[in-house]
Amino acid sequence: MNSTEMKNFADQIRYYTLKELNFMGYGHYGGSLSIVETLAVLYGNHLQASPETKDDLDRDFFVLSKGHAGPALYATLFLKGYIPEEWLYTLNQNGTSLPSHPDKNKTPGVDMTTGSLGQGISSATGIAYGNKIAGRENYTYCIVGDGELNEGQCWEAIQFAAHRQLDHFIVFIDDNKKQLDGYTTEICNPFDFETKFSAFGFHTLKVDGSSVEAINKAVEEAKIMTRKPIAIILDTVKGQGVPCIEEMYSNHHIRLDEKMREEIEVVTERIGTEIGVR
Template structure:
């Protein structure tokens, strides 16, 4: 079913809230993975706001949708999403990566409420997500497993072993999102290890694959529903055409924005970005 204009507006507002809280949390800590956290905000808003609509009560159930953030360094965006869904309070959120925290820089299922899988060593998350989806098929579950991988993460051979396994076992309930923000730790993905066309590559491995505008709420949602409704037994891939630092123009244009320890000038810029997002959110009410 297509989203109504009201639902699109609500999801855009939710995405703005996630982005605002992600930026506030990282600013409070004073450093972190700004770029890759902000580029997954819209997909998290769609998944947690409409597709899964996950709550703390639903999370306790065994037979449900599962989500794995394979690119674990985007944890701050996931944490902001979980905070907004009621999994913990703001003090918990702002304990990110501090001594004794239950909110480490990368997700840990044994520490953080709402996290399905510990991730951070790139390549392992998609492997576990594939295993979860396989278990759902064995148990004849109607639910889906969703996972977000980074474009740089796909340099890891382990990812492609999992992708091949998923295609071989016809895991029609697995939807892989590629955050194609075109940068990784040491430069652009094209410079470091040119990945080629992700859509064609996933198709060659036996997936149904499509590319969407990773900042367009409606297009993301419509594509998820289209692939969920597919009669094919193939696993699915949605390549998100995103920008590192998405939604914060000053970060989008920054050359090295994977991980920041902001200078005084950059800190002032990031505080202004928080102010602008708060104003944007107020205008959306």
């Protein structure tokens, strides 16, 4: 995809993410919206996987370690043909195939069950190591949250990945500056992710996480690096692309009141009009 196509794909992902959450009336808006551009770049240009190859061991793997952002992944999987649209409107309901956090046993295209923070990046490291042992050249991609990196388990996995020189392992850090209870700097200051990942032995890049061009360039650069895993720090905003959510202090999990619903649905319809979907 070129830049225009990637931006359009991101708009589509944002639209359907909002649609499924609006239908439910509550959910993880903030952290879902902040990874939309990254998902557009990965599934639009880089992830070598499809509904037809979802069980092929030579495909690329993707692990959403911050599993609460599942709605954005589900919107992406719908747009890529893994699941039907009607599934989106069963999000987190009894009997659904789309639970609040991704489950590999329920949803086609989900490579790893996640939601217990810290375990996703650990599993992704294991996948990347297993692929290396098997002599495969496929990539393992993982998105981890900035608040999630409070978990010590994450850093055990990060150190292991560097020790094993997993150069086909690309980790995105969604640095949206907030976690469940407030700003990351107030809850447990993460300091500088670039410095930390470099110190742990990663090639490290930092990009504007709202720019599909910047993210795409970083992934292209990551793929030519060798002997180290790669960390791409995404400078994002929680609720990215929806101003009324961006401006909320507590926007990790939102339960819509009438005013919020009206504001968010106005933005949703505007995006739908722009991409030609109503």
